[in-house]
Amino acid sequence: MGQVLEQLFILVGLLVFLVYLVKCVRFSKCIFLHFWRALPRSFLKSMGQWAVITGAGDGVGKAYSFELARQGLNVVLISRTLDKLQAVAAEIERTTGSSVKVIQADFTKDDIYEDIKEKLEGLEIGILVNNVGMLPNFLPSLFLNTPDAIENLIHCNITSVVKMTQLILKSMESRQKGLILNISSGTALFPWPLYSLYSASKAFMHTFSKALQVEYKAKGIIIQVLTPYAISTSMTNYLKTSMIIKTADEFVKESLNYVGFGDEACGCLVYEILANFIRLIPSWAFYSSAMQKFLLTRYCEYLKNNTNVRGAGQAGAPPTLLSSPVLLLEKDQ
Template identity: 75%
Template sequence: MIPSLLPSHFLNTPDEIQSLIHCNITSVVKMTQLILKHMEARRKGLVLNISSGVALFPWPLYSMYSASKAFVCTFSKALQAEYKEKGIIIQVLTPYAVSTPMTKNLNTSLITKTADEFVKESLNYVTFGDESCGCLVHEILASFLSLIPSWAIYSSWVKKLLLTHYTNYLKRNANIR
């Protein structure tokens, strides 16, 4: 769940904070509790948690979404360290753009995958460690973004870019009015 696909300052986001926490954090914890005890008894299992590329470092103008997905990422990697020796794989996927109803069915492109494309490719990487972006192009994007210094990402210039150009891009390529 994302409060708004359009970037906005924290105090200007819709007041759905508790719903976002329940959907993005509480449900992951509770579902993991339910299934993990059965996997532990069988000494095998697979948990794939969906986080987001915006969890890899704090994203201004998407603060609640970014923070909630960072929780999913950290939680999943910690559980993988706890349960790996018990034959259970716990992997977190950190995709960037995937066209879904949550993203207002963004137009697909080289970077924006359909949900089916993303799932098909991400299943190829299940045994590749505790974290994966899920598809090669998102891994390349994550690598590129990791090279940008944080002072640049958090600059007023980038925030302005997000608020204007990225908002216009989303309005053109998603079903947003």
């Protein structure tokens, strides 16, 4: 009996050692990717001639549009606000020389995909960035206090990912190559109270992406979900940048180094560190009433005090809304 227990303890110890060894290797890769480009510059262009980016009018989507154009791809920008799209398209063409197509579409609707399909007809699409999304409440808020825009959120955060993937994955499968980047959120990694709708919708994207990668990896298609934390964009009311809050350009440039890293990544080193730190918090502590009270009081104050009011106003969110417990923000539409 004593020998059996001894062998059991040794086995458990080895398993724990292996788990932490894998984590150390992963973290070492993140450090490497932060400083060096692992993939050749021609890799992204080799996927195909065109990249399609949803929510391309601002923020992260705009940053992906510029960066992919700089890497030699032609880009299709899809978003709701035509003026923004045209301005971004003109700047991309002027600064990179890449060809640009714009498609105006409101992703809170579900009747837009036949039109998008027609306008994408004939293009060799090598990259799809599913970026568009909606944050129903910028400040932490109880579910019943969030705006009643559930159908819009589902269409924007969930339907858009499924439909756009369905449209473009078929041609990638026939060519046996392609890259799909799904921009989820750190709130998708486990249930996030006071952001329940947003967290749940991003968890769908997270699970959907990882399942699809298993299905299509053998066909030469890379499907990766990115789970960043706060990025300073119109969606976050232009939070002041810091060590843990990146600009859209900073995040996008580093995140493209993670292509091939695996089916899931936070997208940059600082978010990998933050995710591992949050995982260390016991669930009983994270979901305690004391933590929820902290989020509703101190964290709300932090968000208000670190918001670039001027930027938020320019993005169409009146500064007076920043003191409200409820906001409705649509990301990069």
